[in-house]
Amino acid sequence: MSKYKGILDHIAKxxxxxxxxxxxxxSILKIxxxxxxxxxxxxxxxxxxxxxxxxxxxxxxxxxxxxKEHTVSIGVEDWFFTDFHSYLxxxxxxxxxxxxxxxxxxxxKYDDVEELCGRIHALCQYFRLYIEKALxxxxxxxxxxxxKTSEERYWEYVNRYPQIANRVPQYVxxxxxxxxxxxxxxxxxxx
Amino acid sequence: MSKYKGILDHIAKxxxxxxxxxxxxxSILKIxxxxxxxxxxxxxxxxxxxxxxxxxxxxxxxxxxxxKEHTVSIGVEDWFFTDFHSYLxxxxxxxxxxxxxxxxxxxxKYDDVEELCGRIHALCQYFRLYIEKALxxxxxxxxxxxxKTSEERYWEYVNRYPQIANRVPQYVxxxxxxxxxxxxxxxxxxx
DNA sequence: AAAAACACTTGACGTAGATCAAGGTGTTAA
DNA sequence: TTAACACCTTGATCTACGTCAAGTGTTTTT
Numbered sequence: 388m389s390k391y392k393g394i395l396d397h398i399a400k401x402x403x404x405x406x407x408x409x410x411x412x413x414s415i416l417k418i419x420x421x422x423x424x425x426x427x428x429x430x431x432x433x434x435x436x437x438x439x440x441x442x443x444x445x446x447x448x449x450x451x452x453x454x455k456e457h458t459v460s461i462g463v464e465d466w467f468f469t470d471f472h473s474y475l476x477x478x479x480x481x482x483x484x485x486x487x488x489x490x491x492x493x494x495x496k497y498d499d500v501e502e503l504c505g506r507i508h509a510l511c512q513y514f515r516l517y518i519e520k521a522l523x524x525x526x527x528x529x530x531x532x533x534x535k536t537s538e539e540r541y542w543e544y545v546n547r548y549p550q551i552a553n554r555v556p557q558y559v560x561x562x563x564x565x566x567x568x569x570x571x572x573x574x575x576x577x578x
Numbered sequence: 579m580s581k582y583k584g585i586l587d588h589i590a591k592x593x594x595x596x597x598x599x600x601x602x603x604x605s606i607l608k609i610x611x612x613x614x615x616x617x618x619x620x621x622x623x624x625x626x627x628x629x630x631x632x633x634x635x636x637x638x639x640x641x642x643x644x645x646k647e648h649t650v651s652i653g654v655e656d657w658f659f660t661d662f663h664s665y666l667x668x669x670x671x672x673x674x675x676x677x678x679x680x681x682x683x684x685x686x687k688y689d690d691v692e693e694l695c696g697r698i699h700a701l702c703q704y705f706r707l708y709i710e711k712a713l714x715x716x717x718x719x720x721x722x723x724x725x726k727t728s729e730e731r732y733w734e735y736v737n738r739y740p741q742i743a744n745r746v747p748q749y750v751x752x753x754x755x756x757x758x759x760x761x762x763x764x765x766x767x768x769x
Numbered sequence: 770a771a772a773a774a775c776a777c778t779t780g781a782c783g784t785a786g787a788t789c790a791a792g793g794t795g796t797t798a799a
Numbered sequence: 800t801t802a803a804c805a806c807c808t809t810g811a812t813c814t815a816c817g818t819c820a821a822g823t824g825t826t827t828t829t
Binding site: 471504525527562564 | 640642646662663705716719720756
């Protein structure tokens with residue numbers, strides 16, 4: 388039971404679930420352990436799950452047609468990740484999700500989530516409120532990317548997520564910020 | 579009643595509302611007419627409403643510290659817009675929303691939406707599903723911005739939204755795509 | 770414990786796209 | 800009908816960053 392404490396606490400920040408609702412919800416959860424460098428999502432396969440990180444770190448990235456990686460998201464404890472487009476439309480994923488460390492994640496299937504959200508009002512509220520916040524962050528990221536220099540974007544990130552910046556490889560952070568690894572190295576050195 | 583047809587049809591694509599739910603929902607809606615170039619949201623004022631475009635076109639943009647505009651979103655009929663961060667946290671807006679044409683919009687207050695979403699399960703589902711889709715698009719835009727050239731971004735947009743590309747001024751599109759107006763003009767000329 | 774792979778740094782160079790500046794055309798306003 | 804804008808174009812630079820390449824330290828693998 389306590390293995391779900393993290394996600395239940397997360398939900399409790401937004402809504403209150405009854406005991407039976409908690410039981411219904413936890414019944415659709417599946418705990419998965421993944422090793423560093425293991426792929427959780429791969430292009431060509433449907434991203435069947437919404438994934439919640441209990442422990443560890445995961446990044447989602449896109450491999451473009453010239454072989455360059457572009458990181459969509461970097462997640463640590465208490466973050467959700469998935470290839471949202473693939474998950475929502477049940478189409479083959481276009482992104483990879485890769486464990487940056489040995490990690491423990493909670494997975495929940497699209498159909499199960501939808502069924503429960505149709506039945507449990509509070510759960511629907513939880514996801515709505517959480518996603519609204521995520522959208523507001525995503526919008527902010529779009530603006531930062533088009534309005535700030537590489538250097539500004541880097542320091543903004545370090546300022547906001549100091550512990551993540553130290554935890555993930557530099558080339559991952561570079562590809563998240565839309566900077567080449569070489570340039571990021573130079574940005575760090577001049578300071 | 580038929581003045582709400584657009585938004586009710588939009589909702590009907592996601593969920594089914596009963597007649598009394600429809601009545602409850604429409605009771606919180608307020609129709610507003612705005613003239614071309616009029617601001618609907620301004621920095622310093624809280625963005626109180628979720629806005630739905632019935633007719634016309636609106637853009638949301640950020641004015642940076644050197645006076646450059648960066649367009650967050652361009653919306654036409656059946657699109658929602660707001661300064662999401664301001665709306666969700668009831669903090670002063672950082673963005674402008676400006677009518678690009680004389681427009682008719684439907685406005686709904688944060689407190690009213692939250693109250694109804696707490697009471698009407700289907701409405702909560704509607705917003706959840708709609709926002710999930712919006713998040714998936716926003717993620718896609720982040721990746722496009724960091725992985726494609728200006729030229730690719732422009733043609734991708736024209737391809738995807740041909741009618742919008744013709745409807746809004748070029749400098750607005752440029753600032754949406756993160757390109758200078760001069761460069762966009764050159765991209766268009768070489769083809 | 771050696772070999773191989775991975776992650777980061779540093780230098781030299783090239784270029785996409787920004788900036789600055791000037792002129793042209795269509796639209797709004799007095 | 801004459802300004803006064805608003806929007807777009809075109810040309811001449813400039814520069815922030817990307818690319819390519821080589822070298823070093825650090826894990827991972829065998």
